[in-house]
Amino acid sequence: MDLLARIPxxxxxxxxxxxxxxxxxxxxxxxxxxxxFSNFAHGDTMALGAYLALALxxxxxxxxxxxxxxxxxxxGWDFVMALLFAVVLTSLAIVLLDRLLFRRLRTAHRITLMxxxxxxxxxxxxxxxxxxxxxxxxxxxxxxxAVQVPALGIRIKPDQVFIxxxxxxxxxxxxxxxxxxxxxxxxxxxxxxAALARVxxxxxxxxxxxxxxxGASLAAVAGILTGLENKFITPELGxxxxxxxxxxxxxxxxxxxxGAIVGGLVVGISEEVSTAFLSTGYKPAVAFGxxxxxxxIRPTGLLGRRT
Amino acid sequence: MELFIGVVNxxxxxxxxxxxxxxxxxGLNLQWxxxxxxxxxxxxxxxxxxxxxxxxxxxxxxxxxxxLIGGFELPFLVGLVxxxxxxxxxxxxxxxxxxxxxxxxxxxxxxxIAETIRLVLKNESWLTNGVWGLQQIPSPLYGPIHRxxxxxxxxxxxxxxxxxxxxxxxxNGFYLALVxxxxxxxxxxxxxxxHSPWGRVLKAIREEEDAAAMSGKNVFSYKLQALVLGxxxxxxxxxxxxxxxxxxxxxxxxxxxxxxxVWVMLILGGTGNNKGAILGAFTVWGIxxxxxxxxxxxxxxxxxxxxxxxxxxxxxxxxxILIRPQGLLPxxxxxxxxxxxxxxxxxQPPPPP
Numbered sequence: 188m189d190l191l192a193r194i195p196x197x198x199x200x201x202x203x204x205x206x207x208x209x210x211x212x213x214x215x216x217x218x219x220x221x222x223x224f225s226n227f228a229h230g231d232t233m234a235l236g237a238y239l240a241l242a243l244x245x246x247x248x249x250x251x252x253x254x255x256x257x258x259x260x261x262x263g264w265d266f267v268m269a270l271l272f273a274v275v276l277t278s279l280a281i282v283l284l285d286r287l288l289f290r291r292l293r294t295a296h297r298i299t300l301m302x303x304x305x306x307x308x309x310x311x312x313x314x315x316x317x318x319x320x321x322x323x324x325x326x327x328x329x330x331x332x333a334v335q336v337p338a339l340g341i342r343i344k345p346d347q348v349f350i351x352x353x354x355x356x357x358x359x360x361x362x363x364x365x366x367x368x369x370x371x372x373x374x375x376x377x378x379x380x381a382a383l384a385r386v387x388x389x390x391x392x393x394x395x396x397x398x399x400x401x402g403a404s405l406a407a408v409a410g411i412l413t414g415l416e417n418k419f420i421t422p423e424l425g426x427x428x429x430x431x432x433x434x435x436x437x438x439x440x441x442x443x444x445x446g447a448i449v450g451g452l453v454v455g456i457s458e459e460v461s462t463a464f465l466s467t468g469y470k471p472a473v474a475f476g477x478x479x480x481x482x483x484i485r486p487t488g489l490l491g492r493r494t
Numbered sequence: 495m496e497l498f499i500g501v502v503n504x505x506x507x508x509x510x511x512x513x514x515x516x517x518x519x520x521g522l523n524l525q526w527x528x529x530x531x532x533x534x535x536x537x538x539x540x541x542x543x544x545x546x547x548x549x550x551x552x553x554x555x556x557x558x559x560x561x562l563i564g565g566f567e568l569p570f571l572v573g574l575v576x577x578x579x580x581x582x583x584x585x586x587x588x589x590x591x592x593x594x595x596x597x598x599x600x601x602x603x604x605x606x607i608a609e610t611i612r613l614v615l616k617n618e619s620w621l622t623n624g625v626w627g628l629q630q631i632p633s634p635l636y637g638p639i640h641r642x643x644x645x646x647x648x649x650x651x652x653x654x655x656x657x658x659x660x661x662x663x664x665x666n667g668f669y670l671a672l673v674x675x676x677x678x679x680x681x682x683x684x685x686x687x688x689h690s691p692w693g694r695v696l697k698a699i700r701e702e703e704d705a706a707a708m709s710g711k712n713v714f715s716y717k718l719q720a721l722v723l724g725x726x727x728x729x730x731x732x733x734x735x736x737x738x739x740x741x742x743x744x745x746x747x748x749x750x751x752x753x754x755x756v757w758v759m760l761i762l763g764g765t766g767n768n769k770g771a772i773l774g775a776f777t778v779w780g781i782x783x784x785x786x787x788x789x790x791x792x793x794x795x796x797x798x799x800x801x802x803x804x805x806x807x808x809x810x811x812x813x814x815i816l817i818r819p820q821g822l823l824p825x826x827x828x829x830x831x832x833x834x835x836x837x838x839x840x841x842q843p844p845p846p847p
Contacts, residue, residue, distance in 0.1 A: 225598045227534075227605075291816055298532050298597055302757065303815050305534060309754055310808030313801040321797055430609055433602045441598070468617040475606035482591045482599060 190463050195340050197459045203347045203416055205455020206354030210409035211432040212439070212447030213361065214402030220378035220442035221398045222289075224300040228308040229406055230425030230432065231315075232281060236407025237420045238315050240266075240273035241324055259345035261331045262415070274407045281403035282396060308426065315422040323419035350412045357405065358448055365444070370397055378442060427471070431458065434474035438481050440488025449489055453477070495656045503659075506666045508783060509776075513673035514734045516775035519759045520680050520768060521727030527766040527825070528688055529720040530700035532597045535588075535604030537752020538611040539725040542584050543577035543732025544742050545615065548628040550576040551737070560619035560626070570634035574733045581729025582722045584611070589721045594714055608753065615744040627743025631736050634672070639665050673734055677772065680727060684768050687723075696720055697766075750804060755782065758811045764821030773822055782807065 247265035333342035365371040414420040439446025551573035554565035643664040698706040763774020789799035
C-alpha cells in the first residue's frame with residue numbers, strides 16, 4: 188500500500204522530467220528527419236546551454252536586471268534573461284559548428300555524420316569541463332519549499348510548475364510554427380522527401396540552418412530547466428540524459444516531433460515510477476528497457492510512419 | 495643508460511596497452527569496417543570480457559569482498575574463452591532486436607547496453623564487488639617468470655645494474671609477447687575470414703544491403719554473425735586487459751577509454767583494413783600518450799589537462815573525417831585495381847598509394 192501511495196508523487200516528478208526529455212527529444216527528432224542522422228551531441232548541446240546561462244547570470248545583474256524572485260519562483264528576471272541569451276548563444280555555436288563541420292559532410296554517409304557527432308559530443312563535454320571543472324555548479328543556493336496539494340495527495344514546487352508550463356508553451360509554439368509558417372511547412376516537406384523539396388524550390392540550406400537553430404534552442408532550454416530541477420549542473424548533464432532522450436524519440440517514432448513529446452513523457456514517468464519497484468541505481472536502465480521493448484514490439488514507434 | 499632502460503620499460507608497457515587496443519580495433523573493424531554495423535558500445539563488450547576472465551581465472555572472494563560467487567582460479571586460456579563467449583552472448587541478445595532495423599537503432603541500443611552493463615557492474619556486488627571492482631586478477635605465468643628472472647639476477651651478481659633492471663621487468667616482456675601473439679592470431683584469422691566468401695558477403699551487405707538480400711543472402715544472419723564475432727574479439731581484448739592490470743572496476747570501462755578511442759583508432763588507421771586497425775591503435779595510443787607529456791608542461795590543473803587531451807582526440811577524429819576519411823591505410827579494392835591495371839595495360843604507372 189505504501190508503494191501505491193507514492194505513485195501520485197512519482198507521477199509529478201515523472202511529468203517534470205518528461206517535459207524536459209520532450210524538449211530535448213524534439214531537437215533529436217528534427218535533426219533526424221531533416222538532416223537524416225542521429226545527433227549524439229544533442230545532450231551536450233543541452234549542457235552547453237546550461238553552462239552559458241550560468242556564465243550569463245552574473246552579467247545580468249550588472250546590466251541592471253533585477254535578481255529578486257518572481258513570486259513563488261526561486262529565480263528572478265535575471266535568470267529568465269540569462270536563459271534567453273543562452274538560447275541565442277547556443278544556437279549560434281551550433282550554427283557555427285554546422286558551418287565548420289557538418290556542412291562539409293552533407294554528402295557523406297549518414298554513419299560518418301553520426302561518428303562526427305560522437306566526436307563533437309566528447310569535445311564539447313570536455314570543453315565545458317575544461318572551463319568550469321567537473322564539480323557541480325548552482326544557479327541559486329536558495330532552497331525552495333514544495334507546496335502541498337492535498338486534493339491530489341502530492342507536493343510540487345513552483346519551479347516545477349514553471350518547467351511544465353514552459354514545456355507546454357514551447358510545444359504549442361512549435362506546433363503553430365510547423366503548421367502555419369512557410370518555414371515550418373518547408374521543414375515538414377523536407378522531412379517527407381528532401382529531393383522533392385529541393386525540386387520544388389525550397390532552399391534546403393536555409394531549412395537546415397533553422398533546424399539547427401530550433402533544435403539547439405530547445406536543447407538549451409532543456410539543459411537550463413534540468414539545472415533548475417536538479418539544482419545543479421555538471422558537464423555530464425546532457426550525456427547522462429541522452430539515452431533517455433533517444434528512448435523517448437524512438438518510443439514516439441523517430442523523426443516525429445510530436446512523437447518525441449509523447450515519448451518524453453512516457454519515459455520520464457516510467458523512470459520515476461520505476462523507483463518504487465526497482466533500485467534507484469537502475470533508473471538509467473529503465474529507458475533502455477523501454478527502448479528494447481519498443482524495438483521488439485513496434486520499431487516504428489507510437490506515432491511513427493513506416494518507412 | 496638510465497634513460498634507455500626507462501624508455502625500453504616504458505615502450506614495453508606502451509605496446510602492451512596499444513596491442514590490447516589493437517585487439518579491440520580489430521573486433522570493431524569486423525563490425526564496422528567490413529559489415530557497416532555502427533556499434534558505439536564497444537566498452538560494454540570489453541568490460542564483459544574483462545569481468546568474465548577475472549571471475550573465471552581470478553581468486554575466490556576475499557573476506558572484505560562483497561562477492562558471493564566467482565573466482566574459480568581456472569587457467570588463463572579458459573578465462574580467455576569465457577570472455578569471448580560471454581561477450582558474444584551479450585552481442586547476440588542486443589543484435590536480435592536491432593539488426594533488422596536502421597543503423598541508428600543498433601547505435602542507440604549499443605550505447606544503452608554499454609551503460610546498462612556499467613550499472614550492473616556497479617550495483618550487483620554479489621557478482622562484481624560493485625564499485626570496488628575485482629582485485630588480484632592473476633597474470634598468467636607471473637610467478638614462475640618473475641621468480642626465474644629474480645633468481646637469474648641473484649645468481650649473476652656481476653651483471654651491470656641496467657641489465658638487472660631490464661631483466662627484473664622480464665614479465666612485461668613476456669606479456670607483450672603474449673598480447674602480440676593473440677593479436678597476430680586474430681589478424682591472420684580475420685584476414686582469412688574477410689577474404690573468404692563469408693567475408694565478401696559482409697562487404698556486399700555493407701555496400702548495398704538490398705542487393706545482397708536479392709542475391710539470396712540472409713542479411714540479418716550475416717550481420718548477427720559479424721556482430722557476435724566482433725564482440726567476441728572485443729571480449730578477448732577485455733581479458734587481456736584484466737590479466738595485465740590485475741585490477742578492474744566499472745570506471746575502467748567508461749565510454750571514452752572503452753569505446754570512443756577505439757573508434758578514433760579504427761578510423762584513423764583505416765576502416766576496412768586490418769593492418770590499418772592495428773596501426774591506428776598504436777598511432778592513436780601514441781598520440782594520447784604524447785598529449786599527456788605536452789599537457790604536463792602546461793599550467794593546467796589535472797582535470798583541465800585530462801579534458802584538453804580528450805578535446806584533442808575529438809578534434810583529431812573530426813579532422814580525419816574531413817581530410818582523410820579513408821584513414822592512413824585505406825581499404826584496398828585489390829581485385830578491382832588489378833583488373834583495371836590489366837585493362838589499361840602494364841605500361842601504366844602503379845596507382846598512388
